Amino acid sequence: MIQSNQAVPNATIYEFIAEETPGCTIGPNAFQVSEITKGKKIVVFGLPGAFTPTCSAQHVPGYVEHEQAIKAKGVDEIGVWQ
Numbered sequence: 001m002i003q004s005n006q007a008v009p010n011a012t013i014y015e016f017i018a019e020e021t022p023g024c025t026i027g028p029n030a031f032q033v034s035e036i037t038k039g040k041k042i043v044v045f046g047l048p049g050a051f052t053p054t055c056s057a058q059h060v061p062g063y064v065e066h067e068q069a070i071k072a073k074g075v076d077e078i079g080v081w082q
Contacts, residue, residue, distance in 0.1 A: 008042070010034040040076040 002008060011033045017024045047059050063070075063078065070078055 002044070008033055008037050008044070037077075041074055042077045042079060043070060043075050044079040 012030050013033060014028045014030055017026055017029050020026050045063060047055055067078060
């Protein structure tokens, strides 16, 4: 478990990019967690039931609805990992 003000463990994560952008090619792109979180205050929520109707309909909308209130507390990014 990661505690408040503790660094996020470094890992390589992959994101599939559908449209090419500067620095990201089409297809899977590797990112280092330590690089994309450096100097940022982030909140990460882990949700059960990835890509299920319950998760999409009941869990995720609450985070979207409260995004501005969370960011108002000085949070740079919100991560919802399923």
